[in-house]
Amino acid sequence: MNLWNRRKAAVIFVLMVLIVGAALYWEETPRQGKIPLDPEAVMTKQREQKARPSLHVYVSGAVMYPGLYDLAPGLRYADAIRKAGGMTDEADETRVNLAKKIKDGCQVNVPLRKNRRPAAGKAPPSAGVLPAREKGRRKEEGAARTPKINPNEAPQEELERLPGIGPETARRIISERNAAPFQSVDDLLRVKGIGPKTLSRFRELVEVLP
Incomplete structure (x- = not known):
């Protein structure tokens, strides 16, 4: 070639x-x-979606666990209350707009049910305006019949009987007193989830003893 x-x-x-x-x-x-998609890539994408900015909402009033919660955008008052453990028996749900959308930094407050007065014509025979001295005497008798709770010694079940105190807050009270016993009723404000409003609901029901 x-x-x-x-x-x-x-x-x-x-x-x-x-x-x-x-x-x-x-x-x-x-x-x-x-x-095919890499499983690790799928999980990474899901974690990124979960890491989206959340809204900080303060839930207070007649709920099981008052406090600050992080919620996803687009949720409503009903979701915030559900996150806080739901309403207590003393809550007046008719005064809360459950359909209202939450906003960052807003407060969702559940008011207490107002005391209902006896219907007209059905008042008990003893109804009427009591003298101030008689009111004070009855109040003292009622307090004497109901022993006060010592937050430094009371078990969790007894702490949960206090208005606005649920299982989680009761456990926090026990943890806080183990670290440093309470010296006064106002020391309960150290416990996460107990604010001035919550404390005012059971202030007369507790007594701090060493």
Whole structure:
């Protein structure tokens, strides 16, 4: 074979290699788009979605666990109250707009049910305005019949009987007193979830003893 034929054969061989390589490349390219998703990539994406900014909402009043909660955007007052353990038996749900949307930094307050007065014409025989001295005497008798709770010694079940105190807050009271016993009723404000309003609801029902 002369020099010209050798060069011609070499050129043909190179062209065939390029054609085969191009065919293989175009055949493989569509398959790359059909590669299954990596499970780790899916989990990373889910974690990123969960890490979206949340709204800080303060839930107070007649709920089981008053306090500050982080909620997702788009939720409503009903979701915030549910997050706080729901309403207590003393709550007046008719005075709360459960359908209202929450906003960052807002307060969702559940008011207490107002005391209902006896219907007209059905008042008990002893109804009427009592003298101040008689009111004081009855109040003292009622307090004497109901022993006060010592937050430094009371078990969790007894602490949960206090208005506005649920299982979680009761456990926090026990943890706080173990770290440093309470010296006064106002020391209960150290406990997370107990604010001035909550404390005012059971102030007369507790007595701090060493």
